[in-house]
Amino acid sequence: MKFTRPRGTSDIFGERMERWREAELALSAYLRRCGYGEIRTPVFESTELFARTVGEATDIVTKEMYTFTDKKGRSLTLRPENTAPVMRAYIENGLHRAGGISRFYYAGPMFRYDRPQAGRYRQFHQIGAEAIGSPGPAIDAEIVDLALGLYRELGFPPLEVRLNSVGCPDCRPAYKAVLSEALASRSSELCGACAGRAAANPLRVFDCKECGPVKEKLPLITAYLCGACRSHFDVLQRMLEEMEIRFTLDPLLVRGLDYYTKTAFEIVHPELGAQNALCGGGRYDGLAEDCGGPRVPAVGFSAGMERLLETMPRPASGARTPAGTDVYCVVADEASAGAVLALARRLREAGSSVVVDLSGRSFKKQLGAASAHGARFAVIAGLAELAPGTAALKDLETGDQTVVTMAECAGRIAAAPRRGA
Ligand code: HAM
Numbered sequence: 001m002k003f004t005r006p007r008g009t010s011d012i013f014g015e016r017m018e019r020w021r022e023a024e025l026a027l028s029a030y031l032r033r034c035g036y037g038e039i040r041t042p043v044f045e046s047t048e049l050f051a052r053t054v055g056e057a058t059d060i061v062t063k064e065m066y067t068f069t070d071k072k073g074r075s076l077t078l079r080p081e082n083t084a085p086v087m088r089a090y091i092e093n094g095l096h097r098a099g100g101i102s103r104f105y106y107a108g109p110m111f112r113y114d115r116p117q118a119g120r121y122r123q124f125h126q127i128g129a130e131a132i133g134s135p136g137p138a139i140d141a142e143i144v145d146l147a148l149g150l151y152r153e154l155g156f157p158p159l160e161v162r163l164n165s166v167g168c169p170d171c172r173p174a175y176k177a178v179l180s181e182a183l184a185s186r187s188s189e190l191c192g193a194c195a196g197r198a199a200a201n202p203l204r205v206f207d208c209k210e211c212g213p214v215k216e217k218l219p220l221i222t223a224y225l226c227g228a229c230r231s232h233f234d235v236l237q238r239m240l241e242e243m244e245i246r247f248t249l250d251p252l253l254v255r256g257l258d259y260y261t262k263t264a265f266e267i268v269h270p271e272l273g274a275q276n277a278l279c280g281g282g283r284y285d286g287l288a289e290d291c292g293g294p295r296v297p298a299v300g301f302s303a304g305m306e307r308l309l310e311t312m313p314r315p316a317s318g319a320r321t322p323a324g325t326d327v328y329c330v331v332a333d334e335a336s337a338g339a340v341l342a343l344a345r346r347l348r349e350a351g352s353s354v355v356v357d358l359s360g361r362s363f364k365k366q367l368g369a370a371s372a373h374g375a376r377f378a379v380i381a382g383l384a385e386l387a388p389g390t391a392a393l394k395d396l397e398t399g400d401q402t403v404v405t406m407a408e409c410a411g412r413i414a415a416a417p418r419r420g421a
Contacts (some may be wrong), residue, residue, distance in 0.1 A: 008114070008122025010306075019309055023154055024107055027127050030153045031105040034146055036129050039104040041085040047075040053084040053290045055258025057201035064112040078111035081257065083284065083300055084291065086130050091293035101133040107305070119275030119307050128281075128302030132288075135297040137236035140263045140283060145243060147267055147279050147301040155313045159267050159278065162250040163240075165233040166203075167225050168261045169286065175224035176202055182218050189214045206254040209274065220251040232262050259284040263299060269311045278311070279303035326352040326377065327413060328370035332363040333382030339389070339406055340381045346410045371396060377413055381406075 005011060012020060028038065047067050054060050066078040079085055086104055089095075095102050107127040114120055129146055131139050144161060151159055167175060183190065183198035183205060190198065191210040198205065205211055205218070225233065240247055247265075255264045264282035272278070281301025288296035327347055329340045337358065344354045355373060357366045363383065370378040380392040386403065393409055394401040395416070404412060 006122065008116035008120075010121065010123075016309070019312070020305065023309060023312060024127065024305070026153055027150050028105070028107065030149060031127075031129055031146070034103075034149070036103040036105040036131075036146075039086055039089060039106050040108070041079070041082065041089050041106070043109065044076045044078050045085050045088065047077040049084050049088055049291070050077055050080060053087075053259050053287055054081065055201070057197065058204070058256060058258055059207075060112060060256065064114050066111045066113060080112045081110055082106055082108070082126060082128060082302065083130060083257075083259070084287065086300075087132070087284075087287050087291045087293070087298065090132055090296075091288060091291050096133075096288070096294060096296050099133070101131055101139065103129070103131050105129040117275070119272055119304075119310065121306060125305035126302040127305060127308075128300060130298060130300030132296055132298040134299075135285065137232050137239060137263075140232075140236050140299050141239040141243060141245075143281060143299050143301055144240060144247075144265055145245060147265075147281060147303065148245065150303055151267070151278070151308075154308070155315075156311070157313075158246065159269060161240075161245065161247040162253050162266045162268060163237070163247045164250050164253040164264045165222065165225055165229055165262050166254055166260050166264045166282070167221050167229050171224055171226035171229055172221070175219070175221050178219050178224065179203070179205075186214055186217070201258075203254045204256070206252045207256050215252055221254070222249075222251045229262050236263060255280060255282060259287045259290065261285045265301070267303075269307070271311055272307060275307070277304075278307050324353055325355050325373040325375040327354045328366075328373050328375035328378050329354065329356040330363060330366040330370060330378055330380040331357055331382050332366070332380065333384075334360065336382035336391075340379065340391075343379065343391075343406050343409060347413060350410065350414055352413060367394075377416070379409060 050065060051061050060080050065080055068076055070076055086106065090102060105128065107125070109123050109125050111123055113122055116122060129143065131143055148159065148161065179202040180199055183202055187195050187198065190205065191208060194205045194208050194211050206215055253264055253266060260282040262283045262285070266277045267279040268276045269278050279301055283299040285297040287298060288294060329344055331337050331340050340356055344356050347354045357369060359366070367378060375396055378394040378396055380394060383392070386392065390403055390405050391409055392401055393404050393412055
């Protein structure tokens, strides 16, 4: 029997894994530098958490959740996103009692039962940040800047930010009523799915790829914003201009999750095609209450790792050493393996990265592998001409080779100048 991975998932290894790790480490370091501390939440949560917050009528909740019942009959769901779990954790751990702004970042897998295609997977990964506790537009500006900074950090060219305000519970109901009416009068122009959800969730029409021409003729949320939402949106735009952040106003941007209030934004990449959003986010002032907590305003974003890696510029040199190996140990005869493994342990304890070749293949092939790993040194043990307890130490940069005792070997390597020093 041959097993295959589930549709819409991937195995990540080799060069792609190295690029992934590099990007994730650089972005984590960047977010920490910006004052955001890491948070890790469970990969599954109660189904109700997502139904209540992401929205009963959204595609995510109606069609895309991986939901299962545990042995005690509880309904659990693999997280389709991480904003609701972070807010759940914030409230459950009483972090709101400290006051001020709590800044978190996270990185990890999310799960959505969506139709897989380029840039869209069933298990995908996000790196995201949430700033909880401030109602003002300045923190929205910080979040937009922070999101753009992820891509700056990795050498992307300047990217486009699309910005909108989706209103709040004071102004959105009136807008939804007007929109529902407009949709009812144009139901013959809508696709089947949109005609069906026009009454329950009229805003979703703006996410529909098939209803393009109708969208242009519909009333827009921006004309229905209440005073507070209008002024928040205006001040945010002024701040972004002051920060020299270029953005495009997109009144059709509504985002596929119901918890948003006021600010909504996306960062898009021209090379991504239909799934062109690298990153999405916005403000969600009602989410804390939806999670059973007090009223706490918040704003954040999540960036898709797969889409980021697909579009990430490659380093100019193109050369990379997969694991950054310092020392590659060639074991020409298995009888010397114990001594080599002991040496490898000493070298690792002293901070070197060491690979021991235990493949049993020819000495020549192992030495070839040492070069392929980009190792600085090869330690060659187990050749017939070597006295017991000795090894040949080869500097793969200069080609120099000397015979040394195993005990000397570690000292010689430690004394050599570090790569790039
Ligand atoms: P989202 O727009 O659903 O927002 O997802 C954010 C990003 O995750 C997308 O822009 C995309 O790059 C990536 N993504 C989403 N679905 C998939 C998929 N099926 N396959 C590959 N990549 C995908 C959220 O998840 C919100 N929690 C963002 C947020 C944080 N809002 C406030 N704070």
